[in-house]
Amino acid sequence: MKxxxxxxxxxxxxxxxxxxxxxxxxxxxSAKVLxxxxxxxxxxxxxxxxxxxxxxxxxxxFDIVDETNLQRQILFTVDDIxxxxxxxxxxxxxxxNPFITHNVYPEKLTTKNALSLFSQYDIIVxxxxxxxxxxxxxxxxxxxxxxxxYGAIYKFEGQVTVxxxxxxxxxxxxxxxxxxxxxxxxxxxxxxxxxxxxxxxxQQANEVIKxxxxxxxxxxxKLLTYDSLNNSSLILNISRSQVQVQKVVTEKDNFENIDYxxxxxIVPSNHxxxxxxxxxxxxxxxxxxxxxxxxxxxxxxxxxxxxxVLIAPLHDLGNFADKISTKKKVVVICQHGIRSIAxxxxxxxxxxxxxxxxxxxxIINW
Amino acid sequence: MTLKLKxxxxxxxxxxxxxxxLDGAFLSVQELEEGLLLKYPNLSEINFxxxxxxxxxxxxxxxxxxxxxxxxxxxxxx
Numbered sequence: 505m506k507x508x509x510x511x512x513x514x515x516x517x518x519x520x521x522x523x524x525x526x527x528x529x530x531x532x533x534s535a536k537v538l539x540x541x542x543x544x545x546x547x548x549x550x551x552x553x554x555x556x557x558x559x560x561x562x563x564x565x566f567d568i569v570d571e572t573n574l575q576r577q578i579l580f581t582v583d584d585i586x587x588x589x590x591x592x593x594x595x596x597x598x599x600x601n602p603f604i605t606h607n608v609y610p611e612k613l614t615t616k617n618a619l620s621l622f623s624q625y626d627i628i629v630x631x632x633x634x635x636x637x638x639x640x641x642x643x644x645x646x647x648x649x650x651x652x653x654y655g656a657i658y659k660f661e662g663q664v665t666v667x668x669x670x671x672x673x674x675x676x677x678x679x680x681x682x683x684x685x686x687x688x689x690x691x692x693x694x695x696x697x698x699x700x701x702x703x704x705x706x707q708q709a710n711e712v713i714k715x716x717x718x719x720x721x722x723x724x725x726k727l728l729t730y731d732s733l734n735n736s737s738l739i740l741n742i743s744r745s746q747v748q749v750q751k752v753v754t755e756k757d758n759f760e761n762i763d764y765x766x767x768x769x770i771v772p773s774n775h776x777x778x779x780x781x782x783x784x785x786x787x788x789x790x791x792x793x794x795x796x797x798x799x800x801x802x803x804x805x806x807x808x809x810x811x812x813v814l815i816a817p818l819h820d821l822g823n824f825a826d827k828i829s830t831k832k833k834v835v836v837i838c839q840h841g842i843r844s845i846a847x848x849x850x851x852x853x854x855x856x857x858x859x860x861x862x863x864x865x866x867i868i869n870w
Numbered sequence: 871m872t873l874k875l876k877x878x879x880x881x882x883x884x885x886x887x888x889x890x891x892l893d894g895a896f897l898s899v900q901e902l903e904e905g906l907l908l909k910y911p912n913l914s915e916i917n918f919x920x921x922x923x924x925x926x927x928x929x930x931x932x933x934x935x936x937x938x939x940x941x942x943x944x945x946x947x948x
Contacts, residue, residue, distance in 0.1 A: 541948055543948055544947070544948055545948040546948070630948070631948045632948050633946060633947055633948040634946055635944070635946055638946075655948065656944070656945035656946065656947060656948060657945055657947040657948065658879045658880070658943075658945040658946075658947055659879070661878060661879055661945070662945070663945055678919060678926065678944075679917070679919065679944045681917070682917075682944075683916075683917035683943070683944060684915070684917070687915055687916065687917070688880065688917075688943065688944060688945070688946050689946070690946040690947045690948075691947040691948070696947055701947075701948070727926070727942075729878060729940075729942070731878075731888075738876070738921075738924065738940065739924065740921040740924050740925065740926055740940065740942070741921075741924060741925045741926060742926045743925075743926065
């Protein structure tokens with residue numbers, strides 16, 4: 505795709521590079537990249553892909569900008585709080601580079617929309633924050649045969665690699681089974697240093713650019729680990745497991761029906777009692793006799809301002825066990841309904857509670 | 871023979887350190903894992919992959935005893 509004179513000027517520092525040149529810049533202009541999640545990783549990925557001139561960029565995110573995002577999600581400002589992240593990102597990115605087409609999908613990635621969406625793009629970037637979406641993204645990339653630029657972070661550490669590139673390994677070749685639900689917390693639960701997604705997301709953007717230009721060596725079959733506290737990094741070799749890839753291919757026709765939350769154990773075991781947010785509101789309205797146990801940290805919003813609430817942060821739960829009623833119904837809540845499951849498991853296992861209900865999906869939509 | 875172990879993320883938290891040297895006759899990755907579980911019981915709650923001399927390997931991988939071994943949990947965050 506030819507460049508206009510204005511574009512040639514804008515990208516002149518690329519065009520000066522022997523291994524990019526006008527031809528490389530045209531490749532970037534013709535490229536179509538989908539970024540899944542416009543959060544900590546997605547923001548720097550989107551910012552650089554837009555700046556360097558990737559012609560068509562898709563942004564899918566159902567979430568809205570929250571004040572606690574601003575510490576690391578660098579595309580957003582105070583004015584964006586309450587706005588959908590994909591939309592807010594597009595508004596900001598259009599000011600950075602009006603030559604780019606940004607396609608916005610302010611919705612959740614599901615097994616119903618993933619395949620048709622992925623097939624419209626050349627490269628998929630994973631900036632999600634949970635295992636069930638990560639497995640979904642991986643499998644959809646395997647089925648639609650798209651390379652996947654993977655990044656993931658934990659507190660001060662990050663991982664980057666490229667999956668499913670020219671018959672290279674996939675996410676399932678590295679991690680065939682998801683960890684037990686609730687056993688690996690995400691950034692909103694345990695914190696993350698603000699600059700870390702910037703470092704890892706920028707590496708992801710770099711992998712996209714290398715693949716589009718066909719220069720250097722993409723991190724295919726190699727997992728880069730990075731520790732921001734001591735600047736140490738390692739590159740570990742990953743092999744493709746034909747068995748793992750074949751599992752996904754075999755299930756291809758059934759993909760739309762796969763329940764990734766269930767696969768990741770988020771749909772809890774049968775004995776667990778669930779309550780929806782509507783039901784909880786009804787319990788409050790009808791003055792039902794129950795106790796509400798909030799296992800979040802005290803600063804997490806929104807709070808539930810009621811008399812029957814016990815604040816018992818998950819990391820310190822044992823110290824509150826004797827304050828939790830064994831007679832009444834007890835609703836355990838957290839932000840997204842994941843930590844509360846871990847809390848219920850702990851209380852049932854260690855203290856033999858049998859009167860606990862999990863608030864499905866958490867209190868975030870209170 | 872001494873293994874050089876490197877721990878990442880939650881594995882480092884469970885062991886309380888980022889690396890250590892470990893003596894012992896571990897013939898496979900599985901045996902090493904069993905030894906580490908006795909030493910660090912909290913590890914039992916954590917999923918991780920093992921890399922030996924920078925190659926991700928399966929549990930049945932044979933150890934000579936002088937390798938560099940990394941324990942790598944998956945991260946969710948983004």
